[in-house]
Amino acid sequence: MGSKSTLYAPCPPLPNVQELVRTDPFQVPETYIRNEEDIAKDADLCPHLSSEVPIIDFSLLSKGHKEELRKLDQACKEWGFFQVVNHGVATEVTKGLKNAAEKFFELPLEDKNKIAMPPNDIQGYGHSHVDHKVLDWSDKLVLVVYPHQYRKPDVWPPTPFKEAIETYSSELRRVGEQLLGSLSLIMGMEKDTLLGLHQELVQPLSVAYYPQCSMPDKALGLSAHSDKGSLGIVMQEDDVTGLQIKHRGKWVPIEPISDAFVVNVGDIIEIWSNGKYKSIEHRVVTNESKARISYSTFYLPHQNVEIEPLNQMVLESPGSQPLYKKVMYGDYLKQTKKMRSEGKAHVIEVAKIAT
Ligand SMILES: O=C(O)CCC(=O)C(=O)O
Numbered sequence: 001m002g003s004k005s006t007l008y009a010p011c012p013p014l015p016n017v018q019e020l021v022r023t024d025p026f027q028v029p030e031t032y033i034r035n036e037e038d039i040a041k042d043a044d045l046c047p048h049l050s051s052e053v054p055i056i057d058f059s060l061l062s063k064g065h066k067e068e069l070r071k072l073d074q075a076c077k078e079w080g081f082f083q084v085v086n087h088g089v090a091t092e093v094t095k096g097l098k099n100a101a102e103k104f105f106e107l108p109l110e111d112k113n114k115i116a117m118p119p120n121d122i123q124g125y126g127h128s129h130v131d132h133k134v135l136d137w138s139d140k141l142v143l144v145v146y147p148h149q150y151r152k153p154d155v156w157p158p159t160p161f162k163e164a165i166e167t168y169s170s171e172l173r174r175v176g177e178q179l180l181g182s183l184s185l186i187m188g189m190e191k192d193t194l195l196g197l198h199q200e201l202v203q204p205l206s207v208a209y210y211p212q213c214s215m216p217d218k219a220l221g222l223s224a225h226s227d228k229g230s231l232g233i234v235m236q237e238d239d240v241t242g243l244q245i246k247h248r249g250k251w252v253p254i255e256p257i258s259d260a261f262v263v264n265v266g267d268i269i270e271i272w273s274n275g276k277y278k279s280i281e282h283r284v285v286t287n288e289s290k291a292r293i294s295y296s297t298f299y300l301p302h303q304n305v306e307i308e309p310l311n312q313m314v315l316e317s318p319g320s321q322p323l324y325k326k327v328m329y330g331d332y333l334k335q336t337k338k339m340r341s342e343g344k345a346h347v348i349e350v351a352k353i354a355t
């Protein structure tokens with residue numbers, strides 16, 4: 001016995017936030033309240049810049065239209081975020097997922113907990129454990145959908161939610177691969193290069209439920225972070241704004257556009273592009289009167305892939321020097337997970353070369 005067993009004792013599960021609100025809509029436990037300093041920084045909110053977040057026509061992009069590719073390059077350089085329209089995913093598919101998810105979150109907790117995330121795991125319904133920061137005002141269902149062999153059938157919901165996830169994710173695989181193709185082109189490579197560099201395109205889906213919150217300025221639905229994969233695609237609901245991105249030191253809300261997806265550059269594209277394309281900090285704020293559900297698809301490389309700035313991106317950058325060290329993707333994930341830093345300081349600490 002002794003210290004080792006204490007260290008590895010399973011962490012107690014975090015509270016279910018939806019249930020907290022159901023039992024008392026006005027309670028916000030201390031563990032969710034941000035520190036004063038952080039809250040004071042919210043004066044940097046800039047809603048009027050929302051209309052400037054780039055919008056890209058996916059169907060033109062897929063056909064290789066020069067102007068759309070130029071817009072993509074600009075969006076990834078200046079914003080790290082953009083919305084895509086005309087993505088070709090049928091409304092029945094997106095609606096199908098939204099309807100099924102809404103029904104799932106309405107179930108009693110004991111039913112939802114039939115697919116609870118086991119301790120020390122990242123798949124299933126609940127929260128992956130965090131021991132170092134203010135808690136997020138949300139519950140999540142996280143599933144690795146592709147490749148098939150990473151699936152954990154015990155934490156998948158039953159039909160019809162299961163089918164809706166399958167259908168949506170297979171469509172999103174096509175959209176993600178196509179976007180990686182367009183990114184390869186604007187990085188001066190063959191269309192299939194970035195996809196190939198993943199060795200295996202790992203694709204998790206995170207369905208997040210952000211309950212209403214009686215203290216929206218004190219608790220965040222999701223604290224500031226950057227995504228650790230190559231790309232992320234978020235489907236938002238039409239009627240609740242929550243996602244905000246850091247643009248030139250200010251928080252800019254991403255206003256939902258009906259039938260659009262929000263796409264963002266992750267840390268790995270930032271490293272591959274030697275910092276030309278930016279993995280931007282983002283967060284989700286809470287809403288006093290409405291719950292919000294979001295659907296985030298992530299694309300990640302195989303954990304044994306060595307990530308480093310690509311040659312031609314180094315050559316075209318000022319000074320022609322790599323700005324990031326070589327790091328194995330699995331190690332990158334492990335190291336960044338251990339870190340207590342907020343936001344995207346982990347990219348700097350783990351991969352960036354001091355200049
Ligand atoms: O809920 C959202 O809009 C964004 C979620 C997100 O950024 C994430 O899960 O990494």
Ligand SMILES: [Fe+2]
Nearest residue numbers: 226227232282
């Ligand atoms: Fe994110």
